[in-house]
Amino acid sequence: MGIVTSAFEPAAHPAPYEKTFADPAPRLIATDLDGTLLRDDKTVSARTVAALEAAEAAGIEVFFVTGRPARWMGVVAPHLAGHGIAILANGAAVYDLRADRLIEAFPLPEEEALAVAYALREAVPGTTFAVERTGGIHREPAYPLIEPDRPGSTTPVEILPLEALLAVDPAQPLLKLLAKHPRMDPDDFLATALSVAGRHGEITRSSESALLEISGAGVSKATTLAKCCAERGVTAAEVVAFGDMPNDLAMLGWAGTSYAVANAHPQVLAATTRHAAANEDDGVARVIERIIAARR
Incomplete structure (x- = not known):
């Protein structure tokens, strides 16, 4: 799992993607948007666009897992994987953004x-x-x-x-x-x-x-991501997740491999075993590139 409870000492450089013999090949990448995948100006860099396209070409699904509502997803809509599905509102909704259709909701009473x-x-x-x-x-x-x-x-x-x-x-x-x-x-x-x-x-x-x-009680990025993965036959061990804020902690704890970007909240940095470069330095894209390189 990506979450540890021991004391954390910041690494001098982001930890590289390292695959051990026993690790299954990643089948799904789950990434937060604001502060993680997106630049500070809320744009998607050219390097990140290329990395997302390369992941899909390599057969790795990419899920955007965000606190954003559907109406704020225009910035990444052109870069959705072929399935077009995103997990929104911290796990409270699953949307098909290509069809502009709510697939499932987990409401707060x-x-x-x-x-x-x-x-x-x-x-x-x-x-x-x-x-x-x-x-x-x-x-x-x-x-x-x-x-x-x-x-x-x-x-x-x-x-x-x-x-x-x-x-x-x-x-x-x-x-x-x-x-x-x-x-x-x-x-x-x-x-x-x-x-x-x-x-x-x-x-x-x-x-x-x-x-x-x-x-709603028990509704988080982790619970809805786990449900979506189970529907696709993807295990937690086959998921690589990225995040930066407390609302990402449950997802980072569930995924088999988890990264906090360098600009993450101190609690998130302390809770993750791996660290990527900051969102302004294309941290998610850099790790995706290493994942794809390791498959060759």
């Missing part, structure tokens, strides 16, 4: 979302919330606007309190509750949320700010 929100409001005053459904995002008045509200919306979603947000588009699966605080340390915010509301859902973070992402 509305009552659990409210329980998390009430607990966080009491423990951390000033927390504001948004609701991510398959059809889009709905937010409280004080929740920071990070993208334009839904075009054509007849109800200004920004005027709705949380309880009303959960009543908007109820037929659309509730993928995530988002909790934002303007000043709190992000790691402290996560620790507090886990202590007061962890039993109500899967609480994690992928942002540099105090932004929490809450999915």
Whole structure:
């Protein structure tokens, strides 16, 4: 497994891809996007595009496993593998992006979302919330606007309190509750949320700010990736995974081979046995190139 519990000392250089005699050949690459595969400007480098194409040509499937919703996948949509499938919203949804079709969702129950929100409001005053459904995002008045509200919306979603947000588009699966605080340390915010509301859902973070992402209990990048792999007859030992933030830890722990990019959160660096170059230095692409070279 890629996760260890021993103390970590940073390596001077990224660990190379090394295959031992007993290791099965990788059949699937699972990679996070922001801070991992994408550059800081949210683009895909030419080297990374070439590496993704080479992996597919070599018969290695590539799955994008991200916290992003479907509407934010345009940056990588042209570089999807032939299957066109991506795992979104930290494992809460599986999409066929080529067909623009939700394949499967693992929703957060509305009552659990409210329980998390009430607990966080009491423990951390000033927390504001948004609701991510398959059809889009709905937010409280004080929740920071990070993208334009839904075009054509007849109800200004920004005027709705949380309880009303959960009543908007109820037929659309509730993928995530988002909790934002303007000043709190992000790691402290996560620790507090886990202590007061962890039993109500899967609480994690992928942002540099105090932004929490809450999915249904037991729903993570790891659980949905494991399900997708099982449907393809791929074992954990045949998966190479890449990530950079706490929401990647479960996936990195499940995969047989795991890499943290050099710019990863300290907790992720400490928890992984292998390290790739930073996202700005095409760390994922470099490892993919070595994987393909080792197959020859």
